[in-house]
Amino acid sequence: MKIEHTLARPPVADRTWPFLVDTTVILCGLAFFFSMIQLGTYWMARPMPAVVISLSVRALPLYAFYSVARIAIAYLLSLIFAVSYGYIAAYNPRVEAWMIAVLDILQSIPVLSFLPGVMLAMMALIPGHQLGIEMGSILLIFTGQVWNMAFSFYSSLKSIPREMIEATRVYRFSAWQRFWQLEMPFAAIGLIWNSIVSVAGGWFFLIVCEMFAFKGTSFRLPGLGSYLQTAAGAGNLRALLWGLFVLVLIIVATDQLIWRPLIAWSDKFKFEQTESATRVTSPILTLLQRPSALTRLPARVWGSIEEGVYRRLAKSRECRVIQPIDDDAAKGSRLFPILLGAFAALVILWGLSQAILIVHGVTWADIRLLLLCAGATWLRVNTAIVLAALWTIPVGVSIGSNPRLAHYLQPITQVVASVPATALFPVLMLGLIRIGGGLGFGSIALMLMGTQWYILFNVIAGAMAIPSDLKEAAAVYRFTRWQRWTRLILPGIFPYLVTGMITASGGAWNASIVSEYFHIGDQTLQTLGLGAQISAASDSGNFSTLLLATVLMATMVVTMNRLVWRRLYRLAETRYKLEG
Amino acid sequence: MREAATLNSIPATLPAAAPVVDAIIRAERIEKYYAQPSQNRIQVISATDLSIVPGEIVALLGPSGSGKSTMLRMLSGLSTPTSGRVYWHERPIVDAEINVSIVFQSFALFPWLTVLENVEAPLQARGIAAGERLDRSMKMLDTVGLDGFEAAYPKELSGGMKQRVGFARALVVEPEVLFMDEPFSALDVLTAENLRSELLELWANKTMPTKAVFLVTHNIEEAVLLADRIIVLGKNPGHIRTDFKVQLAQPRDRKSEPFTQLVDYIYKVLTKPDVTPAEAPDQQAGPKIRDQRQMHYQMLPHARPGGIAGLLELLLDKGGRDDIYRLADDLSFEIDDLLPIVDAAQLLGYLTVEEGDAAITASGTEFANSEILRQKELFRDAAVAHVLLLRQIRRALEAKSDHTVPDEFFLDMLDEQFSEEECQHQIETAVNWGRYAELFDYDAGHRRFVLPDAQDDEIAPSEDSK
Structure with a gap:
């Protein structure tokens, strides 16, 4: 018996996979090193104001690499910033309220409305150099990604159970140990899910940032976004489809190679008292977690570094004397918030004075036009959301109530939802021009493209979350179809629907900037709208309109959030929450 | 019993608040206010002196809102x-550097760290080298009975096991004072009991280097079971109502009278927040009393189970509480005839007597409301739990291979305490109760006790032989 067994499975077979994994990891490391050099030489090169985008399929891998590098850098910056911001806000009661208010406003402002401004600023900072545009695009992606991550980390820190914190205090953990053994693990799951959302959003902005027009000049960065836009401009459908294919490939690969293993791994950070039955699994993770020389070595090295850190920290006051908990409020220095406030006031004053100088020449007619445009865009955004809700609710509910269907369709909708709408715009534009439709309604279709997935995705999740005993109760008491929808399904999915619609609304405002004004080849398609005003103003270098339109859009979005979405969300949280 | 309680003249309450020279922790007029959003401050604890001295387990009791946890x-x-x-x-x-x-x-374990990593974490904070850390942690896991669980994650463990990890983490740093904040209240009764006795064992054997234990609890019995000194807090704002030493020897018997007296006393202090607490009751010190108690039979009141049931039903009809004299009147009983029934019901835990009033308890209500078979079951449980003689007879019968014991065996033990006549009465009553409860039967011909099942077996062969 025993011999047979060993013959059937020779010990070599056991080694095959880890070896392959090891080689892959080493190759990845080398590839990473050389790609860094490649990136550096390109960035530090002489100014190349007119980058020519090749439409050859062979150029795609390099473009894809540049785009991925931008996303990765922006994401890493976002992660570091989000963690620091959340940490400072959570532990400094004096600045906490301010920092969270700033977060809330920045989170709801449509980032794309700042595209021209940011780009101009960065180009001015590093004049005549590709690096300026590059930094501008990374900064924009960063701004689109960072806020929800920061908020997630902050609220995780705030919800750590008190006794856990007390345990770290009474056992005299250093801030370092507390961070790695309590705070980071506690916040990990929220941070990972928000990272997924953020990176999807990052692609949305990246596609637009890589090619934009300012004062008649078209600025380009070599990448997937510029490839897609150039292909659309040239009417090259083949190149366009290839570009889209590579983009989807990257998104699927990110999902399978990074997010799924991360989600599966983060399962151990669930703050639960008993083990749950359902778990996400990832074959990649299982492979990586196999013990091999390659995984053991870093652990060893890290371990010895860590030992040194802990030994050194143990001598600090923090690790010798118990730090009282209720002292935090009083301990923070008064100077820091005062300095911060003074700095913020200076920046605001300076900004205001500049703004007044810029807006000086604006006439009443301009303002009236802007308000009209704002109304048009507002109608478009809400039409898009209502349309999206109309088809996604029935479809989402029927998918969500069928567990088998949901099991297969949910990962697909997840990937589809992460395909940036901005990448699909050129394709749609080509279609619109072919059928001769105008942008007035066409832009609604574009917004719909970008936003419906958020709603669908959330409705499916909501329908899946309706407890089966409630469904059974509805069946037993013979609810009519009308009763079933009004008494069970709609209230059940309401919180999810609101969440989806908030995200969709933000996406639609952003999309208005790119969907109401479009360069395709030599043509410029345009319609009446605030987004079109912003794009056109940056195209022609009209600073006063640019500034006013941007401020107007930001104000409208923030107001809408406060007056409508925030209230609906609170209602959902209090009245329609289904608690286990 | 009662004689024993008054025999002892050692005062139970020593002035615990008196300045102690070698206190480990000493609080001097500490007060705590919590700031309200409306600029108001709420006083949670008013100026209090308190010290923790080596060698004692201090229990802090108090109603919720009295600031027990804040004090800790x-x-x-x-x-x-x-x-x-x-x-x-x-x-x-x-x-x-305390x-x-x-x-x-809530245990407050890190769910993402293994049992071993959880225990190692405080040592890591102290910069102890990896090897020593592992040794100490493994040894401590062994001590608390978690040998072999070091690689498990807390969520894979039961509540009791989790708290064992909590204890291991607390003890691995060899604390001078071990604080416990309601450590057993998230556990089920049996697990809690188990952990308590193991903790006492560690403490008594000096397995842990800890010099003092400070326990916050809302469970009076837990405090009396564990503590060498009990402090009762009052609320609005929190203040010390009474602070006394417990001199009962370990291990303590929950059923012993000094124990229940102490529990009653604390209960009274807690339920009458406006009354200045009286002195704690005298407690007989030392194992001597315990030995006496072991030999000490309750005097069984001469009442029949049917009478007890009748009394309880009547009491229930009267709303669960009535004056004993009025009850006797209603039943046209002489008070001397009623009292044994009341005593018996009290002995079985079915009613309590306070200032001449009989009040039915929860178990009494259940008994009175049950149908006859269930009443027998309930009676059996109560009898075994509360009546030493019945318990002993039953145990002796179960232990013997032929499941019979002559009544002389028990008469011999009883006559150390009762007159010859009274011994007979006691046996009669025991037989009466035991038969009703189907605990045992009595073979009057052979003057012996028999187990009900065993008797059937015995009768069969004896009939054959005839």
Whole structure:
């Protein structure tokens, strides 16, 4: 018996996979090193104001690499910033309220409305150099990604159970140990899910940032976004489809190679008292977690570094004397918030004075036009959301109530939802021009493209979350179809629907900037709208309109959030929450 | 019993608040206010002196809202008093390198760390090298009975096991004072009991280097079971109502009279927040009393189970509480005839007597409301739990291979305590109750006790032989 067994499975077979994994990891490391050099030489090169985008399929891998590098850098910056911001806000009661208010406003402002401004600023900072545009695009992606991550980390820190914190205090953990053994693990799951959302959003902005027009000049960065836009401009459908294919490939690969293993791994950070039955699994993770020389070595090295850190920290006051908990409020220095406030006031004053100088020449007619445009865009955004809700609710509910269907369709909708709408715009534009439709309604279709997935995705999740005993109760008491929808399904999915619609609304405002004004080849398609005003103003270098339109859009979005979405969300949280 | 209680003249309450020279932790007029959003401050604890001295387990009892947990946190240095000072070996606690641990009600384990990593974490904070860390942690896991669980994650463990990890983490740093914040209240009754006795064992054997234990609890019995000193807090704002030493010897018997007296006393203190507490009751010290108690039979009141049931039903009809004299009147009983029935019901835990009133208890209500078979079951449980003689007869029958015991065996034991006549009465009553409860039967011909099942077996062969 025993011999047979060993013959059937020779010990070599056991080694095959880890070896392959090891080689892959080493190759990845080398590839990473050389790609860094490649990136550096390109960035530090002489100014190349007119980058020519090749439409050859062979150029795609390099473009894809540049785009991925931008996303990765922006994401890493976002992660570091989000963690620091959340940490400072959570532990400094004096600045906490301010920092969270700033977060809330920045989170709801449509980032794309700042595209021209940011780009101009960065180009001015590093004049005549590709690096300026590059930094501008990374900064924009960063701004689109960072806020929800920061908020997630902050609220995780705030919800750590008190006794856990007390345990770290009474056992005299250093801030370092507390961070790695309590705070980071506690916040990990929220941070990972928000990272997924953020990176999807990052692609949305990246596609637009890589090619934009300012004062008649078209600025380009070599990448997937510029490839897609150039292909659309040239009417090259083949190149366009290839570009889209590579983009989807990257998104699927990110999902399978990074997010799924991360989600599966983060399962151990669930703050639960008993083990749950359902778990996400990832074959990649299982492979990586196999013990091999390659995984053991870093652990060893890290371990010895860590030992040194802990030994050194143990001598600090923090690790010798118990730090009282209720002292935090009083301990923070008064100077820091005062300095911060003074700095913020200076920046605001300076900004205001500049703004007044810029807006000086604006006439009443301009303002009236802007308000009209704002109304048009507002109608478009809400039409898009209502349309999206109309088809996604029935479809989402029927998918969500069928567990088998949901099991297969949910990962697909997840990937589809992460395909940036901005990448699909050129394709749609080509279609619109072919059928001769105008942008007035066409832009609604574009917004719909970008936003419906958020709603669908959330409705499916909501329908899946309706407890089966409630469904059974509805069946037993013979609810009519009308009763079933009004008494069970709609209230059940309401919180999810609101969440989806908030995200969709933000996406639609952003999309208005790119969907109401479009360069395709030599043509410029345009319609009446605030987004079109912003794009056109940056195209022609009209600073006063640019500034006013941007401020107007930001104000409208923030107001809408406060007056409508925030209230609906609170209602959902209090009245329609289904608690286990 | 009663004689035993008055025999002892050692005062139970020593002035515990008197200044102690070698206190480990000493709080001096500590007060705590919590700031309200409306600029108001709420006083949680009014100026209080308290010290923890080596060699004692202190239990802090009090109603919810009396600031028990706040007190624990101020004494352990986790929270700073709004005014007043806390000293650690006569040095201000804010600057002292104090060595304490806390066992939390919610365990407060890190779910993402294994059992071993959880226990190692405090040692890591102290910069102890990896090898020594592992040794100490493994040894401690062994001590608390978690040998072999070091690689498990807390969520894979039961509540009791989790709290064992909590204890291991607390003890691995060899704290001078071990603080416990309702450590057993998230556990089921049996697990809690088990952990309590194991803790006492560690403490008694000096397995842990801990010099003092400070326990916050809302469970009076737990406090009386564990503590050498009990402090009862009152609320609005929190203040010390009474502070006394418990001199019962370990291990303590929950059923013993000094124990229940103490529980009753604390209960009275807690339920009458406006009355200045009386002195704690005298407690007989030492194992001598315990030995006496072991031999001590309750005098069984001469009442029939049917009478007890009738009384309880009547009492229930009267709303569960009535004056004993009025009850006797209603039944046209002489008071002397009623009292044994009342005593019997009281002995079985079915009613309590306070100031001439009989009040039915929860178990009494259940008994009175049950149908006859269930009543027998309930009676059996209560009898075994409360009546030593019945328990002993039943045990003796179960232990013997032929399941019979002559009544002389018990008469011999009883006559150390009762007159010859009374011994007969006691046996009669025991037979009466035991038969009703189907605990045993009595073979009057052979003057012996028989197990009900065994009797059937016995009768069969004996009939054959005839």
